[in-house]
Amino acid sequence: MVRVFTFASGKGGTGKTTVTVNLGTSLAQFGKNTIIMDADIGMANLGLAIGLEDVPITLHEVLAGKANINDAIYEGPAGVKVVPSGISLQGFQQANPERLRDVLNEMVDRCDYLLIDAPAGISRDGVIPLAVADDVVLVVNPELSSIVDALKTKILTEVVGGHVLGVIINRAGVEKPELVSQKMEKVLGVKVIGTIPEDPNIRRAASFKIPVVIKYPGSGSSVAIKKIAASLAGITYDEKSVETKDKFIERFAKVLFRGKK
Ligand SMILES: Nc1ncnc2c1ncn2[C@@H]1O[C@H](COP(=O)(O)OP(=O)(O)O)[C@@H](O)[C@H]1O
Numbered sequence: 001m002v003r004v005f006t007f008a009s010g011k012g013g014t015g016k017t018t019v020t021v022n023l024g025t026s027l028a029q030f031g032k033n034t035i036i037m038d039a040d041i042g043m044a045n046l047g048l049a050i051g052l053e054d055v056p057i058t059l060h061e062v063l064a065g066k067a068n069i070n071d072a073i074y075e076g077p078a079g080v081k082v083v084p085s086g087i088s089l090q091g092f093q094q095a096n097p098e099r100l101r102d103v104l105n106e107m108v109d110r111c112d113y114l115l116i117d118a119p120a121g122i123s124r125d126g127v128i129p130l131a132v133a134d135d136v137v138l139v140v141n142p143e144l145s146s147i148v149d150a151l152k153t154k155i156l157t158e159v160v161g162g163h164v165l166g167v168i169i170n171r172a173g174v175e176k177p178e179l180v181s182q183k184m185e186k187v188l189g190v191k192v193i194g195t196i197p198e199d200p201n202i203r204r205a206a207s208f209k210i211p212v213v214i215k216y217p218g219s220g221s222s223v224a225i226k227k228i229a230a231s232l233a234g235i236t237y238d239e240k241s242v243e244t245k246d247k248f249i250e251r252f253a254k255v256l257f258r259g260k261k
């Protein structure tokens with residue numbers, strides 16, 4: 001049986017797409033049959049994050065009734081399957097978000113994990129991913145405005161009958177992680193399932209359209225993301241051995257490709 005996670009936030013820019021792409025890639029690396037889907041059909045950027053922005057058939061065409069979901073599933077990094085949304089405004093206008101529920105129902109037998117990148121805000125179509133997921137994960141930055149937005153999203157999820165599993169704190173700074181977690185849990189009333197540090201490697205990897213967990217596997221953000229993926233999948237994650245191996249590969253690759261872009 002598939003487990004469906006939706007990654008949501010109040011405002012845009014907290015890191016939903018980054019988290020969805022990298023958790024999905026990590027789960028695929030762990031050998032799990034995983035699909036990531038861009039349900040942010042208005043401001044689609046999941047495809048862009050992994051170089052799938054030019055594909056002919058996307059979730060837009062499926063939601064417009066012009067294509068079958070099978071034709072909108074692409075192979076992504078580490079074998080993760082990807083359902084991108086289109087970036088054209090016309091495609092967005094023709095897509096009927098009400099169909100999303102049926103599309104998701106069609107996908108449940110095809111994978112172990114389905115990760116949905118939800119749109120920000122509280123639009124009508126935005127609530128479908130909150131309602132249909134087994135678990136909603138709030139992606140929050142450690143700032144008051146982001147926490148307040150997340151609280152609204154949590155309440156909205158509960159209103160539409162969804163379940164909030166917990167919070168991922170993204171772009172954590174120098175403040176002690178335990179203190180930030182405690183504050184977050186107190187305000188939001190849900191547990192913190194992981195903390196991802198602010199890490200320039202995320203943008204660096206994005207410029208190559210490669211997930212950071214593949215491009216810079218030994219970086220702080222990658223290690224944090226892999227830990228979260230392991231906990232979602234119920235896998236024990238041996239941080240030390242993976243970290244050392246990844247750091248070695250990274251160093252080796254640097255020496256090998258020194259001087260090349
Ligand atoms: N932990 C992080 N450290 C540094 N930059 C990050 C981090 N997480 C996300 N970003 C950057 O923040 C921007 C917004 O992230 P994105 O995943 O697109 O957010 P959303 O999907 O919520 O709008 C992107 O440029 C991304 O590279």
Ligand SMILES: [Mg+2]
Pocket residue numbers: 013016017018040045046117
């Ligand atoms: Mg996004």
